[in-house]
Amino acid sequence: MPLPDxxxxxxxxxxxxxxxxxxxxxxxxxxxxxxxEGTVDGGPTGGQLTLTTDVENYPGFPAGIMGPxxxxxxxxxxxxxxxxxxxxxxxxxxLEATPKVLRTASGAEIHTQSLIIATGAKPRRLEIPGEDxxxxxxxxACATCDGFFFKDKEVVIVGGGDSAMEEAIFLxxxxxxxTVIHRREExxxxxxxxERAFKNDKIEFVWNATVAxxxxxxxxxSNLVLRDTVTGETRDFPAEGLFLAIGHIPNTWxxxxxxxxxxxxxxxxxxxxxHTNVExxxxxGDVIDQTYRQAVTAAGTGCRAAIDAERWLAxxxxxxxxxxx
Ligand code: NAP
Numbered sequence: 001m002p003l004p005d006x007x008x009x010x011x012x013x014x015x016x017x018x019x020x021x022x023x024x025x026x027x028x029x030x031x032x033x034x035x036x037e038g039t040v041d042g043g044p045t046g047g048q049l050t051l052t053t054d055v056e057n058y059p060g061f062p063a064g065i066m067g068p069x070x071x072x073x074x075x076x077x078x079x080x081x082x083x084x085x086x087x088x089x090x091x092x093x094x095l096e097a098t099p100k101v102l103r104t105a106s107g108a109e110i111h112t113q114s115l116i117i118a119t120g121a122k123p124r125r126l127e128i129p130g131e132d133x134x135x136x137x138x139x140x141a142c143a144t145c146d147g148f149f150f151k152d153k154e155v156v157i158v159g160g161g162d163s164a165m166e167e168a169i170f171l172x173x174x175x176x177x178x179t180v181i182h183r184r185e186e187x188x189x190x191x192x193x194x195e196r197a198f199k200n201d202k203i204e205f206v207w208n209a210t211v212a213x214x215x216x217x218x219x220x221x222s223n224l225v226l227r228d229t230v231t232g233e234t235r236d237f238p239a240e241g242l243f244l245a246i247g248h249i250p251n252t253w254x255x256x257x258x259x260x261x262x263x264x265x266x267x268x269x270x271x272x273x274x275h276t277n278v279e280x281x282x283x284x285g286d287v288i289d290q291t292y293r294q295a296v297t298a299a300g301t302g303c304r305a306a307i308d309a310e311r312w313l314a315x316x317x318x319x320x321x322x323x324x325x
Contacts, residue, residue, distance in 0.1 A: 016047025
């Protein structure tokens with residue numbers, strides 16, 4: 001469906017569960033939302049969920065559902081009520097203009113009264129030699145997606161938080177041995193997750209160490225170079241897989257000069273609403289959340305953002321949209 005050439009009521013940047021839920025609610029409020037479903041730094045259209053396999057904790061699916069299918073279904077559901085999709089990256093925004101202006105990679109300009117930012121967060125990388133070359137060939141930031149390929153292999157996971165513990169435990173379903181490498185001698189993870197990991201016979205820990213280099217042969221990982229964070233000494237550590245669980249970086253570079261962020265770069269909203277510090281601009285999903293980061297919590301804030309935008313439009317534009325909810 002071609003995009004109507006007009007000032008839109010609501011544009012949503014991002015097509016994960018937050019963006020698509022915002023679209024569903026905005027569409028059902030007859031706002032004809034536009035979802036810009038570009039990629040962020042080569043990340044997936046549809047967000048992190050498209051990189052997962054079985055989703056067993058999204059309510060309403062007693063037998064589970066595949067992540068990519070869940071996104072396709074959400075997309076179709078929002079489309080049914082009049083959502084338009086633009087499959088392009090946004091490269092520049094002017095949030096202080098009236099209406100707000102978004103420029104896409106092809107040079108198109110999209111004008112909108114209100115904007116919902118649902119650009120998510122991407123996994124942090126180590127930025128060490130070999131990481132880019134072996135990314136997807138033994139180096140991964142998604143144990144859920146790639147663990148299956150490491151049956152009976154020895155793998156390493158870097159990080160000391162809840163994600164690292166959860167993913168280490170998950171990897172023991174496949175790998176013969178999982179070594180957690182952490183840069184300090186104390187984990188950041190919650191006590192319960194620590195205990196579960198400590199109890200697992202297949203998990204070992206290397207403390208006070210970082211991975212300084214990842215080496216491979218024939219397109220797969222064969223060795224890591226570890227650096228001791230106390231002595232600075234390096235040593236070889238043979239491994240066939242390297243998983244990273246060192247946190248996420250919110251996708252906010254487009255907005256960070258205008259919108260308020262916390263120290264980690266996550267957008268700040270006026271909780272419990274999704275208002276940012278710029279009028280008519282809302283944010284939802286992982287881009288505002290470093291704590292829960294679940295599909296269902298992202299969807300929840302997406303719903304809130306659409307309702308916030310709808311109410312703002314009703315107050316600030318002459319024709320109040322009907323509300324068929
Ligand atoms: P996190 O808590 O920020 O932990 C990131 C870990 O990576 C930290 O241990 C950090 O080390 C380490 N790290 C960061 N940069 C590094 C680098 N360049 N090199 C080596 N290590 C590095 O992130 P997370 O584990 O993804 O958790 C995020 C949030 O989600 C947390 O609030 C967590 O509780 C929640 N979560 C909960 C569950 C659960 O309850 N089941 C599961 C997953 C996530 P330092 O400790 O030294 O800083």
